[in-house]
Amino acid sequence: MIKNKETFRQQKKVQNSIFTFLAFAFFVFSMLQLNIVPERIVRSIDRLGYIFSNMFPPVTNEPLNLFGAAIESIQVAILGTILGVLISLFLAVLAAKNLTFSPYLSYFIKAFAGFVRAVPALIWALLFIVAVGLGPTPGILALAINSIGMLVKVYGEALEEIDMGIVEALESAGATKLQVILQGVFPSVLTAFTAWSLFRLDVNIRYSAILGVVGAGGIGWELMKAAQMSRYDEALMVTIVIFGMVMSAEVISEFMKKRTNAATAQALN
Amino acid sequence: MMETILEIKHLNKTYPDGTEALKDISLSVKKGEFIVIIGPSGAGKSTFLRSINRLSEPSGGEILFHGEDIVKANRAKLRKIRRNIGMIFQGFNLVKRLPTVRNVLHGKLGYMSTWKGALGLFGQEEVEEALDILERVGLEKQAFKRADELSGGQQQRVAIARAINQSPSMILADEPIASLDPNASRVVMDYLQKACRDEGFTTIVNLHQVDFAKEYADRIVGIKNGEVYFDGPVHELTEDVIKAIYATDKEAMPV
Amino acid sequence: MRQEALKVSPSSQPSMTKKQSKYDEYKRRRKILLKSQAYIVGLISLLALWSIWGTGFNLLSLVFGTYEILVFIFTDMFPPDLSVIGSLISPALDTLYMSYVGMVISVLVSLILGVLAANNLSPHWIVARVSRSVTAFLRSVPAVVWAIILVSGIGLGPLTGTIAIGLSGIGILGKAYAEVLESIDENQLEGVRATGANWFQVIGQAVWPQFKAGFVSWSLYKLDMNIREAAILGLVGAGGLGYYLQGSINLFQYKEAATAILMIFALILLVEYMTAKIRERII
Numbered sequence: 001m002i003k004n005k006e007t008f009r010q011q012k013k014v015q016n017s018i019f020t021f022l023a024f025a026f027f028v029f030s031m032l033q034l035n036i037v038p039e040r041i042v043r044s045i046d047r048l049g050y051i052f053s054n055m056f057p058p059v060t061n062e063p064l065n066l067f068g069a070a071i072e073s074i075q076v077a078i079l080g081t082i083l084g085v086l087i088s089l090f091l092a093v094l095a096a097k098n099l100t101f102s103p104y105l106s107y108f109i110k111a112f113a114g115f116v117r118a119v120p121a122l123i124w125a126l127l128f129i130v131a132v133g134l135g136p137t138p139g140i141l142a143l144a145i146n147s148i149g150m151l152v153k154v155y156g157e158a159l160e161e162i163d164m165g166i167v168e169a170l171e172s173a174g175a176t177k178l179q180v181i182l183q184g185v186f187p188s189v190l191t192a193f194t195a196w197s198l199f200r201l202d203v204n205i206r207y208s209a210i211l212g213v214v215g216a217g218g219i220g221w222e223l224m225k226a227a228q229m230s231r232y233d234e235a236l237m238v239t240i241v242i243f244g245m246v247m248s249a250e251v252i253s254e255f256m257k258k259r260t261n262a263a264t265a266q267a268l269n
Numbered sequence: 270m271m272e273t274i275l276e277i278k279h280l281n282k283t284y285p286d287g288t289e290a291l292k293d294i295s296l297s298v299k300k301g302e303f304i305v306i307i308g309p310s311g312a313g314k315s316t317f318l319r320s321i322n323r324l325s326e327p328s329g330g331e332i333l334f335h336g337e338d339i340v341k342a343n344r345a346k347l348r349k350i351r352r353n354i355g356m357i358f359q360g361f362n363l364v365k366r367l368p369t370v371r372n373v374l375h376g377k378l379g380y381m382s383t384w385k386g387a388l389g390l391f392g393q394e395e396v397e398e399a400l401d402i403l404e405r406v407g408l409e410k411q412a413f414k415r416a417d418e419l420s421g422g423q424q425q426r427v428a429i430a431r432a433i434n435q436s437p438s439m440i441l442a443d444e445p446i447a448s449l450d451p452n453a454s455r456v457v458m459d460y461l462q463k464a465c466r467d468e469g470f471t472t473i474v475n476l477h478q479v480d481f482a483k484e485y486a487d488r489i490v491g492i493k494n495g496e497v498y499f500d501g502p503v504h505e506l507t508e509d510v511i512k513a514i515y516a517t518d519k520e521a522m523p524v
Numbered sequence: 525m526r527q528e529a530l531k532v533s534p535s536s537q538p539s540m541t542k543k544q545s546k547y548d549e550y551k552r553r554r555k556i557l558l559k560s561q562a563y564i565v566g567l568i569s570l571l572a573l574w575s576i577w578g579t580g581f582n583l584l585s586l587v588f589g590t591y592e593i594l595v596f597i598f599t600d601m602f603p604p605d606l607s608v609i610g611s612l613i614s615p616a617l618d619t620l621y622m623s624y625v626g627m628v629i630s631v632l633v634s635l636i637l638g639v640l641a642a643n644n645l646s647p648h649w650i651v652a653r654v655s656r657s658v659t660a661f662l663r664s665v666p667a668v669v670w671a672i673i674l675v676s677g678i679g680l681g682p683l684t685g686t687i688a689i690g691l692s693g694i695g696i697l698g699k700a701y702a703e704v705l706e707s708i709d710e711n712q713l714e715g716v717r718a719t720g721a722n723w724f725q726v727i728g729q730a731v732w733p734q735f736k737a738g739f740v741s742w743s744l745y746k747l748d749m750n751i752r753e754a755a756i757l758g759l760v761g762a763g764g765l766g767y768y769l770q771g772s773i774n775l776f777q778y779k780e781a782a783t784a785i786l787m788i789f790a791l792i793l794l795v796e797y798m799t800a801k802i803r804e805r806i807i
Contacts, residue, residue, distance in 0.1 A: 019806075026624065027624065027625060030621035030624050030625045031621075031625055033617065033618070034618065034625065034682045034683065034686060034763075035683075036625070036683055036686065044678050044687070047677050047678050048674075048687075050677065051673065051674075051677040071578060072579060074575075075574065075579045076575075076579060078571050078572065078575045079572065079575045079579065079581055082571075115789070118789050118792050119785060119788070120752050120756045120788075122668070122756040123755075123759075123766075123769065126769070126770075126773060128589065128593060130596060130600075130773065131589065131595075131596040132585065132588070132589050132592050132593075135579075135580075136579035136580070137579070137581055137582075137585050137589065138589075140579065140581055141585070141586070141589045141593075144586075163360070163362070165360045165361075165362035166362055166363070168356075168362060169358060169362035169363070169431075170378060171324070171351070172324060172351050172354070172356035173351065173352060173355075173356070173375060173378055173432075173435055174349065174350075174352030174353075174379020174380075174435070175348075175379060175386065176348065176386070176387075178383055178384075178387045179378045179381075179383060179386040179387045181387075182387040182388065182389075183364070183386065184364050184375070187364050187366050188364060188365070191366075206664075206666050207666075209666060209669070210666050210668040210669060213672065213759065213760055214759060217579065220668075223672055223673075224672060224760075227672045227673050227675065227676040228676060230676050230677070232677070235672075235673050239665055239669055242665060242666075242669060243661060243664045243665055246664040247664060260560055260564060263557060263559070263560030266556050267368075267554070268368050268413060268414060268415045268553070368553075370550060393547060396547055400546045400550065409546075412550075413553050
């Protein structure tokens, strides 16, 4: 028995060593395939040092432009999130196995959401630009559709986990489907939905900052301009503004969460 | 008082996998009766009760409630019938994140227009009635607490209040005390009995505790293997009958 | 009938004032909730209006855009031109290599930063603070931003993408590792320390066994993420499938672009499947 355990451990150790070795070998192989050789690394470190030293102090020549672009990015993210949340609320109810009208509809919506989610937001933006033209609109639509992909999944999972007893209880009181969903189901999943929606806002703000890269409006374009002119000090300034955007979104959503919780605590004691 | 309120004729329920849960059950219930259904677990008690308001769809038979066939009712009709039948569950089935009083108000959903109910726009009269009912089940102090802050026994009393608020003519209770301790069980059963006497509800309760059944019932129905095995007043339920109901019948038990 | 029922029951004859005060209490509490809901709905509506005004977004373009994208996908992109798959294999492999090397880089750096940032292992709280700030900053800046800056500095190609992925990975893994390390059981550390073990022995004997599971699952999660990021980094010139996609869209070769998108899709699924398998085996 003890011997068995010992050999098992030995085996596991050998296995682990093989794993580690394979992982390392694949790393070296990948480096070679990408033509990342010491000489190039040294050269890029050199270039990185150059970029870094040219980044300071961060400046901007057109503060108003930069500010306006940042605002536009935030607006794109807000609209993309709101549209995504509203449409997902509706679709998620139809996609949840326990609430849907037909299982086929549920499969169809889930498959649609899965596909939409797997294609990155930036590619959606690229496609929407071709379809509807440049500007913030393709950005908003791209974020909305990418949000739907994720939110339908997570909302649907939350809905499928609810206690079906609530649904039965309200139905046996003679409530209609809509009443069951709004009075029984949504209060039970509200916290989860809020958390996921705010998380998605956070993700969308990060995306919105880079949508400009493909021409979908916002601060990303400012970054492209600065980088193409090798103005690293300006690029750093844009980066700092992006950092600020992401941070402020976190602070605001935290504030809103606290306010709601305080009100709820006051009303239910 | 002797008017028949519920008439069940040849009720059958077969699950898709072929299991026969209910076999040709017929039962006639008079207004104001307090019926307790007993039987071993898996005998079909729960399926039977849930078939009455079609939470579980019957496969055949008739259920005449106030002379109307529930089995044949369409959705709109079914809703109207359901609001007239209060249901109490083993797991309480309250919306845990909402205040107690809102859970009681949910009993009124069947009487409201879809949108008014969906948005929770309850009027002053409705709220006052709900608060009154809560007081009657001894929970006036808990009215504004979140439902999940209450103890199990208290939650079941909220569920009773919700059923009362439907102003039903009949109440179905599916194992209402199975997940409660003996003290809480007694309190809940007392409130249920009191409510039914005060309001004149006809009541059908599933219980697996025979002593409770004998104490509260006017009439006892024993179900075994999906069939009515015994139906009569409490004093006719002898020890032999109880033994027979709960005995494992080797022939009838599917392996 | 309902009202009658109420009168029959013994305790249902409260004085009007009591009834009134209870209803007032209900009103008061309901008002607090409604006010907070109204506040939030109002705030969201204001934000929406402000954003619509700022971006010139037209709600009709939701319908219009859906229609246009469907037309675009089904007439211009469909059916995908599968004949280009051969020339897509090399960019797809590049994307895979970039993700992997990027992950290894961020794992190595994050291990150091994570130990320095974890309150229970850090040599000094100032070091922990600095390490945390660095990871927070790297986390808040998307990989594409790093790629844009690096493309203009180092040039086009996969090396740029690899470094960009590595940098943004440090932000996520540095924080994750620090949190996993902070949640380990102090008693075991004390036990090993008490035997007179040095710092490396403490790490090897007490920290690593508890850290392993979190380490593996976070690192593999990052690899999943990297594939998505690597696929789009090419859009700004950092190599891989995205670069090919950008090129074919610029040349209006939408059927080729469709194949590239399918390829990205397949690659993401493949890597997710593999990481799930590895995770199962190790943990």
